[in-house]
Amino acid sequence: MHPILKLIAQRLALSILLLFAASALIFVGTQILPGDVAQSILGQSATEQSLANLREELGLNEPALTRYFSWLGGVMHGDLGTALTNGADIATSLGSRLSNTMFLAFWAAFISVPLAIFLGLLSVRYRDRWPDKLISAVTLTSISIPEFLISYILMYFVSVKLGWFSSVAMINDSMSFGEKLSAIALPVIVLTLVVLAQMMRMTRAAILNVMQSAYIETAELKGLSSFNVIAKHAFPNAISPIVNVVMLNLAYLVVGVVVVEVVFVYPGMGQYLVDHVSKRDVPVVQACGLIFAAVYIGLNLVADVVSILANPKLRHPK
Amino acid sequence: MNDELKYLLARTAQGKYNRRAFLGKAGALGITAVAANTMLSSAAHAAGPVRGGTLSIGLGGGESTNSLDPAAATSQVIFNILRQSGENLVNVSPSGEIDFRLAESIESTADAKTWSFKIRKGVEFHNGKTLTPEDVLATLERHSNEESKSGALGIMQGIESMRVDGDSVEVTLTTPNADLPFLMADYHLVIQPNGGMDDPTAGIFTGPYAITVNEPGVRYVGERFANYWDDSIGHFDTVETLVINDATARSAALQSGQVQMINQVDPNVAGLLDRSPGLSVRNVSGRGHYVFIMHCDTAPFDNNDLRLALKYAINREEMVEKILSGYGSIGNDIPINAAYPLFDDTIAQRTYDPEKAAFHYKKSGHDGSPIILRTADGAFPGAVDAAALFQQSAAAAGIPLEIKREPNDGYWSEVWNKQPFCASYWSGRPVQDQMYSTAYTTGADWNDTRFFNDTFDGIVLEARSELDLVKRKALYSEAAMLVRDEGGVICPMFNDFVEGVRDDIAGWEADPNLEMMNGFAAVKCWKA
Numbered sequence: 001m002h003p004i005l006k007l008i009a010q011r012l013a014l015s016i017l018l019l020f021a022a023s024a025l026i027f028v029g030t031q032i033l034p035g036d037v038a039q040s041i042l043g044q045s046a047t048e049q050s051l052a053n054l055r056e057e058l059g060l061n062e063p064a065l066t067r068y069f070s071w072l073g074g075v076m077h078g079d080l081g082t083a084l085t086n087g088a089d090i091a092t093s094l095g096s097r098l099s100n101t102m103f104l105a106f107w108a109a110f111i112s113v114p115l116a117i118f119l120g121l122l123s124v125r126y127r128d129r130w131p132d133k134l135i136s137a138v139t140l141t142s143i144s145i146p147e148f149l150i151s152y153i154l155m156y157f158v159s160v161k162l163g164w165f166s167s168v169a170m171i172n173d174s175m176s177f178g179e180k181l182s183a184i185a186l187p188v189i190v191l192t193l194v195v196l197a198q199m200m201r202m203t204r205a206a207i208l209n210v211m212q213s214a215y216i217e218t219a220e221l222k223g224l225s226s227f228n229v230i231a232k233h234a235f236p237n238a239i240s241p242i243v244n245v246v247m248l249n250l251a252y253l254v255v256g257v258v259v260v261e262v263v264f265v266y267p268g269m270g271q272y273l274v275d276h277v278s279k280r281d282v283p284v285v286q287a288c289g290l291i292f293a294a295v296y297i298g299l300n301l302v303a304d305v306v307s308i309l310a311n312p313k314l315r316h317p318k
Numbered sequence: 319m320n321d322e323l324k325y326l327l328a329r330t331a332q333g334k335y336n337r338r339a340f341l342g343k344a345g346a347l348g349i350t351a352v353a354a355n356t357m358l359s360s361a362a363h364a365a366g367p368v369r370g371g372t373l374s375i376g377l378g379g380g381e382s383t384n385s386l387d388p389a390a391a392t393s394q395v396i397f398n399i400l401r402q403s404g405e406n407l408v409n410v411s412p413s414g415e416i417d418f419r420l421a422e423s424i425e426s427t428a429d430a431k432t433w434s435f436k437i438r439k440g441v442e443f444h445n446g447k448t449l450t451p452e453d454v455l456a457t458l459e460r461h462s463n464e465e466s467k468s469g470a471l472g473i474m475q476g477i478e479s480m481r482v483d484g485d486s487v488e489v490t491l492t493t494p495n496a497d498l499p500f501l502m503a504d505y506h507l508v509i510q511p512n513g514g515m516d517d518p519t520a521g522i523f524t525g526p527y528a529i530t531v532n533e534p535g536v537r538y539v540g541e542r543f544a545n546y547w548d549d550s551i552g553h554f555d556t557v558e559t560l561v562i563n564d565a566t567a568r569s570a571a572l573q574s575g576q577v578q579m580i581n582q583v584d585p586n587v588a589g590l591l592d593r594s595p596g597l598s599v600r601n602v603s604g605r606g607h608y609v610f611i612m613h614c615d616t617a618p619f620d621n622n623d624l625r626l627a628l629k630y631a632i633n634r635e636e637m638v639e640k641i642l643s644g645y646g647s648i649g650n651d652i653p654i655n656a657a658y659p660l661f662d663d664t665i666a667q668r669t670y671d672p673e674k675a676a677f678h679y680k681k682s683g684h685d686g687s688p689i690i691l692r693t694a695d696g697a698f699p700g701a702v703d704a705a706a707l708f709q710q711s712a713a714a715a716g717i718p719l720e721i722k723r724e725p726n727d728g729y730w731s732e733v734w735n736k737q738p739f740c741a742s743y744w745s746g747r748p749v750q751d752q753m754y755s756t757a758y759t760t761g762a763d764w765n766d767t768r769f770f771n772d773t774f775d776g777i778v779l780e781a782r783s784e785l786d787l788v789k790r791k792a793l794y795s796e797a798a799m800l801v802r803d804e805g806g807v808i809c810p811m812f813n814d815f816v817e818g819v820r821d822d823i824a825g826w827e828a829d830p831n832l833e834m835m836n837g838f839a840a841v842k843c844w845k846a
Contacts, residue, residue, distance in 0.1 A: 035731035038467075041383075041390065047472055047763040054467040086385030086534060087519060093382070093534075152566055160573045167570040168376070168577075170537060170560060265562050265571075267536040275381040275535055278727055 008305055015297040022293035023286055027068050030282045036060055037084045037280040058084050071283055075290070081283045083276070090287050093272070098291065100171060101268035104184055105253035108191035113246055116196050120203025120242075124211070124230055139197035151190050151263040158186060169264035187264045191257065195249040202245040206238035213237075240307040247303035255292040367825065371845035372556040376568045376577035377834075380561035382535030387518040388508040389461060389468035394581065394833065395561050397505050399538050401837030402557055403444075404508035404523035407435055407454065408499055410748045412829040412836070414659045416499050420449065420509055420524065430494040430783050434486045435502070442545045443511050444521075444528040451482045456513025458487070461506060470506035472756060472763045494783030496790075500748045505837065526552025526841055535561050540840075553825075553844035572597055572818045579823060579843075581834050583816040584699070585643035596821050601645050601814040602828040605657045605746020605753075608641075608698040608813060609649075610691065610708065612806040613768040616738040618689065622804055623682035628689075629668060629808050630675035631712040637810045640707060641700040645816050649809035652798045653744060653753050657812075657830040660750060660787065662795035665802070675715035688720035692733050696726030697741035698813070705741060708810075735766045742766065743813075748831060750794050754778045758801060767806030774800045822846050 038054040055061055074081050080090040119139070123132040142150065159167035165185040175183065210216065211234055219233045220226075258270030269288060276284040322343075379394025388400055407421035416424070421435040441449040460466060462474035478492045491498065501507075511522055521529040526548070527540030538559040546552055560577060562568040565584045571577045573594050583591060583599055592599040612619035612628070619625060634648040647655065650667055693705040702723060709719040724733050724740075733740050747753040756762055759778055760770045774797055781793035801807065815833040819826050824846035829836040835843075 034728035039731040041392070049763075050467045050469075050471050053465050057467065083383065085383035086387075086390075088385070088534065152570075155567070155570045160570055163574060166576055167567060167574050168560060168562065172531075172533070172537070262564050263567050265536075265560065265564070265567055267533065271535065272382045275383050279381070279383045281383055 004308060007308060011301050011304055015301055018297055019290060019293055023072065023290055024068075026286055026289035027064075027071075027282065030277070030280060030285055031064055033277075033280060035280060037282070040279040041085055067282070071286060075287075080287045083281050083284050085276070085279050085281045085284075090284055094269075094284075094287055094291070097267060097269050097272045100266065101254055101257070101270070103171070103180070104187060104191070104257070104266060104268060105250065107181070107184060107188050108195070108253050109250055111188065112192040112195050112249070113199065115192070116199035116246075117203050117242065119196070119200045120207065121227075121230055121235065123200070123204050124207045124234075125227055127208070135200065139200050142193040143197035147190060147194055147259045148263055150193060151186070151260060154186050154189060155263070167264070169266045171267070184264075184266070187257075187260050187266055190260055190264075191253060194260075195252060199242075199245055199249055203238070203242050206241040207234045210234040210237045236310075239310045243306045243310075244303045247299040251296045251299045254295045367550075367553045367844040368846070369553050369844070370555050371553075372558060373554045373579070373823070373840055373843070373845070374558045374560065374577040375834075375840060376560050376562040376571045376580040378561075378563050378565065378568055378580075378582045380535055380563065384534040385519045386521040386529070386532060388506050388510065388514065389466065389470070389518060391506055392469060395538075395559065397832070398581075398834055398837045398840075399529070399540075399559060400505055400508050400523075401525075401834075402527045402540050402559070402840045403521065403525040403529050404510075405525045406504070406507050406509065407437075407502040409838075410500060410503045410831055410836070412827060412831070414748075414830075416503075420454065421499075421502070424499050426496075426498070428785075430491075430496045430498070430785060432488065432490045433498050434483065434488045436486045438547070439485070441524050441547050443524055444543055445511065447511050449509065449524055451485060451487050453511055453513060454487045454509055455480055455482050456515055457507065457509045458489070458513070460513045460515060460518075468506055470504050473501045473504060473752060493779065495751070496782060496785050497749045497751045501752060503748055505832075527554075527557050537561065551838075551841050554840065557840040559840075569818065572820065575820065578820040579834070579839055580818045581815075583818050585641075585645040585814075585816055588643065588645060588816050591818060597818055598821065599816060599818050600826060600828070601816045602830055603647055603655070603657060603812060603814050604830045604832065605655065606744065606813050606815070607649055607653060607655070607746065607809050608701070608704065608743050608811050609653075609741070610705075610808040610810075611740060611742050611767045612808070613738040614804075614806040615768040615770065618682070618684055619738055619806060621682045621684070623678045624684055625806060626803070627675045627678035627682060627715070627717060628712065630671045630678065631715045631717050632708050632808055632810050633670040633711040634668075634810045635670070636707055636711070637704055641704045642811060642813055645814040647812045647814075649811050651802045651805070651807060651809050653746075653757065653801070653807065653809060654750055654794075654798060655812050657746070658750050658753075660791045660794050662791060662798060665795065665798060668802070670711060672711075672715035675712070675717060679715065679717050686718065688718045690720050690722050690739060692722045692724050692737050692740040694724040694726050694729045694733070694741070696729045697734070698743040701741040704810070735764070745832065750797075751778065751782050754797060754801075755782070758805065758807075769801070769805050769807075771800060771804065 037058060038051050038060060041054065071081060080094065082089055119135050123135045126132045155167045158164050166183055169183050169187050171180045171183050207230060216229060216234055219229045257268065258274055261268045261270040273285065273288040377395045377398055381393060384393050384396050388404065391397055391400055405419045408419055409417040411417045420438050420441060422438045423436045424433065426433045437451045437454055443449060458480055461468040461470045462477050476491050476493060476495060478490045480487065480489050508523055521532060526543055526546045528543040529538060530541050531537060531539035540557045542552055542555050562571055568580045569583065569587065569591050572580045588599045612625055614620060629651050638644065638646050638648050650665060654661055656663060691705055693701045695702055705721045709721055712719045734742050744757065747756060755778060757764045757766060758769050759775050777793050777797045781790050784790045784793060817834060822845060823843050825843035827835060
């Protein structure tokens with residue numbers, strides 16, 4: 001087998017193992033939390049009698065291990081089960097939430113990734129001159145302000161004062177594509193501002209690192225324009241670290257946007273997970289956890305594979 | 319006001335003339351925007367309800383774990399959805415009277431032990447099925463069943479037997495209860511086909527709006543139900559309810575006009591929000607109250623002098639001013655206020671008195687070790703700050719309070735009703751009896767102060783079966799004094815319901831029962 005294929009196969013196998021470990025960890029985590037789903041559902045209005053009745057109905061009297069394995073067995077057959085709290089089919093509710101999250105993440109990435117790389121290239125080109133300093137200042141400022149604050153500021157000026165976009169980014173199936181895009185405009189801007197700085201600075205640093213190399217000097221001595229040197233000679237050799245940071249930020253766009261979702265009332269995975277964690281609804285938490293873990297592991301896998309492919313030592317084994 | 323403006327005002331109120339154009343004309347005549355808006359909303363009221371349009375409501379207090387099963391309803395959003403789409407046998411009106419809904423009339427035997435609810439004819443469920451007394455009976459049975467997990471189980475436990483009697487449902491109680499009709503207004507007791515035994519979460523009810531979109535934790539849509547029996551309510555064609563848990567996002571949505579009504583306006587910003595154009599903040603003093611509860615059977619709180627010391631050591635005015643920003647009223651260490659019928663307003667108001675506090679503290683013989691008060695932001699809005707204020711005012715009386723901040727998560731299962739001294743809230747009940755028998759009588763499920771007092775139990779029981787209102791009021795006054803002077807509850811304040819309403823909505827009325835006009839905002843308002 002080609003060493004690259006072998007490496008990829010190993011990574012895949014490891015990823016699946018990781019997923020199992022993640023699901024076990026999540027389950028243990030939810031068991032450690034105080035209270036159970038029955039207690040959480042009934043909240044302040046719980047009585048001994050109604051608690052006992054609800055526990056019986058939800059099968060909480062079974063041992064924890066039994067519940068974990070019966071859940072795992074279901075997942076193996078593609079059955080995510082039903083939520084303990086409201087009896088909704090998990091796959092159905094998760095499906096629409098996941099596609100919403102992906103929709104938001106996609107558009108945020110669609111804008112932020114090319115923009116970050118372009119800005120990174122630009123700041124290398126004008127290193128230590130005013131465009132570089134301006135880009136750094138703006139992106140660093142935006143990443144230093146908490147997400148919720150940027151959100152509120154945008155909401156106040158763009159939505160309440162100017163009335164351009166809606167402050168409630170609630171999308172649903174009856175909306176047209178254009179309406180959906182307009183609805184998510186504000187969260188996309190916030191997310192772009194949040195992830196831009198890291199990707200842009202990594203691009204800048206990685207390329208600057210390569211710029212020290214002897215072959216860049218050769219290219220410069222050949223008389224190539226400085227943008228050509230950066231884009232054609234330096235950038236390809238800096239791909240690996242850039243892809244790594246891009247993937248990390250993409251993962252963040254899928255699994256880390258709870259605050260933005262809450263503020264803009266966006267029906268994505270984050271809020272869904274938080275609600276179910278606070279209600280101790282283990283099957284849903286497990287399912288969300290698995291998906292999040294899969295996204296993280298998958299994107300890291302992609303980053304690894306790209307790094308491997310970009311590495312001539314591995315591409316041409318001796 | 320000149321005749322033209324009067325005419326335009328009437329036309330605008332009926333929705334036949336452009337609102338902005340009217341405001342423009344009014345402005346040209348030197349009438350301020352605020353005055354013009356006030357004129358418009360009173361004219362809209364006078365013009366009476368208008369049919370049609372869409373209402374969007376932004377509500378805090380909903381989760382993606384919610385279901386439409388009335389028995390499991392605990393969130394604010396589901397409460398509102400049930401009010402929009404479902405109906406009880408009766409409602410309690412804003413003035414505290416019985417408003418007959420699915421029950422046409424109610425009769426009781428002289429001893430208030432057997433009650434007969436005559437069920438309205440010609441009422442249809444959203445799925446086309448006609449309402450029968452059997453449906454009502456099944457609903458009541460589902461909530462009172464021993465296997466029930468209903469939130470109404472507590473109030474349904476005094477029932478001995480139930481049966482259908484012709485057009486009526488007859489309920490026989492184990493002990494007399496003059497307030498039984500009020501209990502039937504509890505929002506869990508929404509009547510469902512076959513009592514919801516088949517599919518409790520189907521969302522099939524008899525109310526003015528039929529649910530067409532049910533996305534838990536996101537949004538709900540109700541369409542006006544064409545065959546609804548009562549033409550006088552349910553004016554909108556469509557009601558959309560958005561779950562907006564973030565308070566800032568909620569007020570932004572109201573300001574930008576994406577929603578026309580919101581609940582739970584943060585008292586700290588209510589004044590500012592009220593100054594925004596096109597909307598107003600409304601507040602109603604209700605029965606909800608914020609409390610610090612002490613277990614009367616656990617040391618050191620088993621000493622009445624220590625309890626009194628703590629009651630004198632809290633500064634109620636300061637709490638209302640700083641925690642509620644004035645959107646509330648001071649409490650008197652009883653869970654009852656003027657929003658209740660039969661409230662005795664002659665009971666003297668307890669005030670902050672460091673000297674009396676110090677006197678009782680000394681008399682209690684407490685060893686001077688810190689008294690631990692547990693609190694969390696989730697106990698009530700501002701609970702952590704309120705505890706800090708309490709700590710300061712108690713320190714001035716020489717009482718050492720130690721604040722222990724608990725996580726919101728698990729507060730109701732791990733701290734409340736378990737730890738001897740903690741912060742909590744009650745949203746109140748329609749009648750005094752229910753409040754007392756839910757949380758203060760010896761056998762009550764939620765006796766979170768561990769107040770076991772035979773005299774008190776006897777008084778509440780006697781008042782429950784007393785049909786003479788004067789005698790009843792006297793009994794409740796006695797009960798209140800016992801709770802105030804011997805009970806374990808420190809009740810510094812009653813919180814208002816603070817809500818935001820845009821000017822293009824008419825029909826808002828103050829309802830002290832529960833938030834959002836007792837949940838009936840969408841049912842009773844109309845588009846101005």
